[in-house]
Amino acid sequence: MTGDSRLTVYVVRHGERVDHVDETWVRTADAPYDPPLTANGWTQARQAGTLMHTLEASKPPAQEYLMLVSPFLRCAQTAEGLCAGFQAQNSLSATWKVAVEPGISEIMSENYFNSSDQVPTTIISDRQHEIQRGLVCANMAYNGGYDMASEDLPEYPESYQQMLARFAATLDRVAAGLLGKSECGRRVVVVLVTHGAGISAMQWAMARRLGANDVAYCAMLSGTATARTASPEPALTWTMEYPPPPNNRAGHQRPSL
Template sequence: MEKILLPVGCVTCYFVRHGERIDHIDDTWAQRAQTPYDPPLTNDGHMQAQRTGALIHTLEQNAASSTQRTEYLVLTSPFLRCVQTSEELCRGFHRQHTQMHSSLNTEWQVAVEPGLCEVMSENYFAEPVPDSLIDQRISDIASKKVCGNMAYDTTYTQVKQELPTYPENFQDMMARFVGTLDYTTSKQIDELLAQADVETGVRKVVVMVTHGAGVGSLLWATTRQPGAHTVPYCCLTQAQIVARTSQPLSMFGTTRIPAYQWTVNYRAYSEHLPNL
């Protein structure tokens, strides 16, 4: 199939699994919680995310030239642990920026993307998670209850406006993540072309904060190989776009065959978290 080559490095994606969740260290938490399906991070989870944010800064310093302007967008699953991870990623990035006195752009925007949510498996949830979780999380971010260090991107159009149908099987989950990556990438490319800045030094960086199954699916979408055997908390994958097929995008959620080709430089990397 014919490929359309794209400027190397014009779009970079980072895939991050959320940090450690409270119910994985406290067996009684869910019994006391009003929303047992939506656990927050532990203290270690917050620290894991900060360290991963610092790593993103280091990688960005190596990737961006002094003549490039980089635009950062964080897309997060609506689950609280992912939104909290997003906030700490930004905090870690900013802290590293201050320590290194770097010239990188530190203005990050954030948006909720339901297409990145947890797999709606009967093994994880006894009943469907309410779609109201999406609006609640957007409200939390807009009111600065969480992600107070980022502005909400009101121009972002969600790829998927509701949570997946419960129960969700593995094939549908894979297609959902492939579609979310394809449609998000297309939007970034379209914005670059509209700005006529592809050749004048603008980079788009999208940080996708999701879940273990999501990272595995995104690894498949960018490598066409099975996901990592283990997907540790706050592990990091870096993928840079190379090309896309000449065919139009498939209808969302109908295929597990990605439309784009990527180079992947890290794969569920977690060596920056030796003690966490």
């Protein structure tokens, strides 16, 4: 096989979460560690989906469109809003699928969680079942054949360096898996719906630059991985696309941590 395969990756932070607006919500919540979006968060997600459509409209069609979501409810709801905003434009015939990816979960930092209030691992299977039943992400088909990069939540406590390594490893595995299935010369589009720290981690993974941890709700970045399919073990070359990188630093191979 000769030629290059391309994977376009969008990384999106979830929308506004209810516990950051209503401090009383957590007092009666059955799952205080897993807040949903606010109405404004849904709007932010749809607007980000519209932006994603605008960015995709100038590219050749992809053979696969996939959203991978952190197991947290706010990320699954954001994915649903992204898809709604994307599909509302009606100019691209894209059929989206969705799957849960624990490798892009929230950082298990002591600043966010304590030893007595850890997130149960059942959040992964619970979210999968909700998607399969159409309780969330009802506008997408569940991709039951997706091979998760990580089957478990990160161990608590998780350091910042451990989080960076986790996201980089997840990106590598996702990219290798999707590019390995794509036909020569075709595109695959994947959206990673994650958390604020994940935006910075993925920016490092793609461009060797750490972004700010305090990013806006539904902040987005994107990059393209090119695999040299003529090679027995294709090397991935990443090019940042959105937002445009300063000094046009693009087209490099990312080093390991």
